[in-house]
Amino acid sequence: MKQIITFGEILMRLSPEGNKKFMQANLLEFYFGGTEINVGISIANFGGKVKHISCVSNDFIGDTAISYIQKFGVSTSAIVRSNKPLGVYFLEVGAVMRPSSISYNRSHSSFSDIQPNMVDWENILKKAKWIHWTGITPALCKGGYETLKQGLILAKKQGIAVSADPTYRSGLWKYGENPKDVLSDLLNYSTIFIGGINEINEVLETSYGYSNEDFIEASKKLMERFPNIEKVFDKIRTSINSSWHKIRARMWNGKEFRETSDFDITHIIDRIGTGDAFAAGLIYGLQQFDDYKSMEFASAACALKHTYEGDVNYATVDEVTAILDGNISGRFNR
Numbered sequence: 001m002k003q004i005i006t007f008g009e010i011l012m013r014l015s016p017e018g019n020k021k022f023m024q025a026n027l028l029e030f031y032f033g034g035t036e037i038n039v040g041i042s043i044a045n046f047g048g049k050v051k052h053i054s055c056v057s058n059d060f061i062g063d064t065a066i067s068y069i070q071k072f073g074v075s076t077s078a079i080v081r082s083n084k085p086l087g088v089y090f091l092e093v094g095a096v097m098r099p100s101s102i103s104y105n106r107s108h109s110s111f112s113d114i115q116p117n118m119v120d121w122e123n124i125l126k127k128a129k130w131i132h133w134t135g136i137t138p139a140l141c142k143g144g145y146e147t148l149k150q151g152l153i154l155a156k157k158q159g160i161a162v163s164a165d166p167t168y169r170s171g172l173w174k175y176g177e178n179p180k181d182v183l184s185d186l187l188n189y190s191t192i193f194i195g196g197i198n199e200i201n202e203v204l205e206t207s208y209g210y211s212n213e214d215f216i217e218a219s220k221k222l223m224e225r226f227p228n229i230e231k232v233f234d235k236i237r238t239s240i241n242s243s244w245h246k247i248r249a250r251m252w253n254g255k256e257f258r259e260t261s262d263f264d265i266t267h268i269i270d271r272i273g274t275g276d277a278f279a280a281g282l283i284y285g286l287q288q289f290d291d292y293k294s295m296e297f298a299s300a301a302c303a304l305k306h307t308y309e310g311d312v313n314y315a316t317v318d319e320v321t322a323i324l325d326g327n328i329s330g331r332f333n334r
Contacts, residue, residue: 002129003075004043004283007053007119007148008036008137009111010065011087013272013311019095032068033311034087035134035167038273042280042301042313044072046320048287051075051128053119053151057086057110072312080118082110091272094242100271107174112141121151131155132283133190134165135199138182139172145182152189156228164190165279168202180205187226192286193219194279196234212250212257219252230254233295235278235302243268245306249278249299251291258292263303263323270309277305277313281320300324 011034016025040050052074056062058081065086066076087109094100106112125131131151138145155162166183173179183203187193197208200218204225208218219232231253238246244266250259281301285294300323305313 003049003051003127004040004130004132005051005053005124005128005151006036006040006132007151008034008134009087009106009109009140009144010034010037010052010054010056010069011089011106011109012061012065013089013091015091015093019093019098021092022090029309031310031312032065033273035136035165035276036132037069037074038276038311038313039132039280039283040074041069041072042277042305042315043284044074045314046280046284046317048284049073049075051078051124053078053124055080055082055111055114055118057081058083059085061086062110078119078124080114082113084108084110084113086110093270096241096243099242104171106140111144114141114143114147116143116147116150119147119151121154125151125154125158125160128155128160130161130163130283130287132163132165132279133186135167135179135183136169136172138177138186139169139179142175142177145177145186149186149189152186156189161192162190163192163194163279163283165194165275166199166203167195167275168199184226188228190226191228191230192282193222193226193229193232194235194282195232196236200232212259215250216252216257223254231291233282233298235275235299238262245271247274247299247303249295251295253291258295260292260296260299263299265303265306268306271306273311273313274302274305276311277315278302280313284317296324297321 013031014028044050087106090103092101208214246262248262278298281298285297304315
């Protein structure tokens, strides 16, 4: 079985228990995560074969992060080490009308040492069928951008599928490159676009609205600008409050527009990583189902992630399928 490749920073998350603020807490819980490794672990939980590429600290924290990833069956053979510390972020989980809050400590983390000569893309891609990237990695450091681009160039030459989630976080771009130029550059090598109107507007410098008609026109414009992009998938979140959201998805595949029904998530346990769960469900689904069924699977996977603490989606294929079959009562499985 060929591998799915994810590339990006691994972070440690520190949070007070429950919905406490830091000033209330004396104890912290920690989890490992990061946008791309969240995707990789979720795909591995679906039965996919995954290799993650990163740079982590050369200490017991880095050892623990690698051990955590390995227990899901994700290959860590392409993870390199640095004497800089692992990146950390701090999360206060909100509730009802109080939003969650995040503070990052990753500017000089171990991942900032990543360079193209540290990754043997030629050998890695011999066993690969898919690469997934997000806009977080090229935002963090120039080495991340250059290393990723090197892999995408080779992947395009070899006809390997490339999914892009060009998330734009303005606060991360601190090394002098223009975000639009970098993301546009990387989209030249990508085949699947996972993002909505905000991401399209950022890349194209347009001002499309959020209606389905605007989404279709924006997707067409995106495909015109990047003719290698074959399909566009968008996860739509409606927030009633911090604890109650609705999730649905829509797509344009160059031929037809489709939209799923809403999943009503009335009691959110943890929102972190839910977009990553959607991407993972989509990547897995597109290798098993048609476009619409893949989008339904991704939406159900995303909805389930809201029920797990931590950054990672622990759902299996059977659990996602049960949700799609209408089993949403939460009754005991005996």
